[in-house]
Amino acid sequence: MVEKVIFLGLGSNLGDRNENIQKAIEHLKDKIRIAKVSNIIETEPYGFVEQPKFLNCVLKGTTLLSPFELLEFVLEIENKMGRKRLFKWGPRNIDIDILFYDDCVIDTEKLKIPHPELHKRLFVLEPLCEIEKDFVHPVLKKSVYELYIELISSRKE
Ligand SMILES: Nc1ncnc2c1ncn2[C@@H]1O[C@H](COP(=O)(O)OP(=O)(O)OP(=O)(O)O)[C@@H](O)[C@H]1O
Numbered sequence: 001m002v003e004k005v006i007f008l009g010l011g012s013n014l015g016d017r018n019e020n021i022q023k024a025i026e027h028l029k030d031k032i033r034i035a036k037v038s039n040i041i042e043t044e045p046y047g048f049v050e051q052p053k054f055l056n057c058v059l060k061g062t063t064l065l066s067p068f069e070l071l072e073f074v075l076e077i078e079n080k081m082g083r084k085r086l087f088k089w090g091p092r093n094i095d096i097d098i099l100f101y102d103d104c105v106i107d108t109e110k111l112k113i114p115h116p117e118l119h120k121r122l123f124v125l126e127p128l129c130e131i132e133k134d135f136v137h138p139v140l141k142k143s144v145y146e147l148y149i150e151l152i153s154s155r156k157e
């Protein structure tokens with residue numbers, strides 16, 4: 001079996017946000033060889049805006065897990081860390097999103113890869129650019145740097 005390259009997005013806006021992100025990274029190391037972690041940035045809430053600011057970061061790693069095994073693994077970590085699902089896009093002590101899994105495209109109810117919102121989210125594209133700006137989105141066929149520039153330009157219009 002060959003290890004696959006994956007990118008994950010981490011976010012927290014409840015409790016000790018920095019500690020939550022560090023703990024999640026420690027748990028992820030059980031099954032993911034972590035290659036790069038971006039800086040952790042403080043970001044304004046996206047979507048539902050009446051909630052505390054987030055800390056966000058992105059990491060690159062390699063894993064032997066299949067995409068669905070990876071989803072189960074990250075959901076297990078969220079549960080272990082006591083995450084409560086208040087409502088979609090609502091506050092959470094930890095959120096782990098699968099952004100890319102190699103150049104795989106998956107579109108099922110349970111799992112969508114690439115993450116369907118990633119090209120609309122500065123809090124994802126900015127740290128992604130920091131660690132791998134040339135990675136090409138397998139559906140949009142643009143590098144994450146191009147997606148970042150496009151998003152910033154569209155917000156200035
Ligand atoms: N790429 C993905 N990464 C993580 N979860 C995913 C992905 N695609 C689909 N899901 C599904 O989304 C479900 C709910 O995710 P969650 O409650 O974290 O949504 P959300 O964080 O509020 O919204 P968003 O996914 O837009 O950030 C998970 O149980 C999982 O089955």
Ligand SMILES: Nc1nc2c(c(=O)[nH]1)N=C(CO)CN2
Nearest residue numbers: 011043044045046054089123
């Ligand atoms: N800034 C920011 N906003 C969000 C985030 C997040 O991680 N960062 N996650 C959300 C639910 O997935 C909704 N809104």
